[in-house]
Amino acid sequence: MKDGAMRTVFLALALFAAPTVLIAQEAARYVSAKDLAAKVAETKDGLVNVTIPTGPGAQVLIARRDRTGLVEVHARLADEFIVQAGAAVVLVGGRVEGGAETAPGERRGGEIAGGTRYPVGPGDVLWIPAGQPHQVIVPAGGSFTYIVAKYEAKPAS
Template sequence: MGKVVSRILIAVLMVSAMGVYAQTMKSDHWSTAELLERAKHLKELALKGDGSASETLEKYPHHYTMLAYRQHSGGGEVHQNFADIFFIIDGHATVVTGGSLVEAKTTGPGEMRGKSVEGGSRQELKAGDVVHIPAGLPHQTLVADGESVTYFVVKVEEAR
């Protein structure tokens, strides 16, 4: 009889916990207009800094979302544990993928940065385009003089 009561108690606790979890779950929605409005602040930060700025919008168990603004080219980078998905909202840029990092340095766990990416493929990006960059693939975002790009990023944890 004790085993039956224990199993019932465990089942009740699990269902209760799932109910609490479901009540705290929510969806997130950002319109293009809202993202562009938020990006105005990032543009100000970029003008005061090195020409780029980003912010994390929301964190989830195995991914997170960001908004990024760039008016200058960035260096090369490799994320060993996260894939990048870029949704170009406004502007124009070129993404270089593949090849190798020039003057690569480890900047954190699973993160490498370099001066640039050498030997990669180039893809022109404009508003409405989407790019998926798998974890471990060197990449660099290039922005021409006088241009800028605003993009929504989903960073997805990939099991290796």
């Protein structure tokens, strides 16, 4: 083989072999529906949320509310709700009046003026973009269980 052809063969082998070397061997994570339900069986002050095991860079929680939550605004995180049980209305958008910053990029409390009401129940999915005020409104005597996947906001390309 000529030197140029030999280099091409070695380069091709290196390119195809490299991805298999870089793949991390990570164990799968499993939590049964029964275990998830047990984690949110009891609330404290009308709320419980528990982190669900995920991979690097992901944040997923299961939450149960037995009463209406505070207004929340996450400057850098979008939320995706996947409803498991119960019913609620999620108020999204509008303008927050009052409230306070509880951590960098996080606000809680106050009231939402305007916004859109989304009635949600089991099987429903609701995406809430970063920076949008939102509040979970649980009917009196009701309960609402949902999975929340949090995504870091990326600038539009």
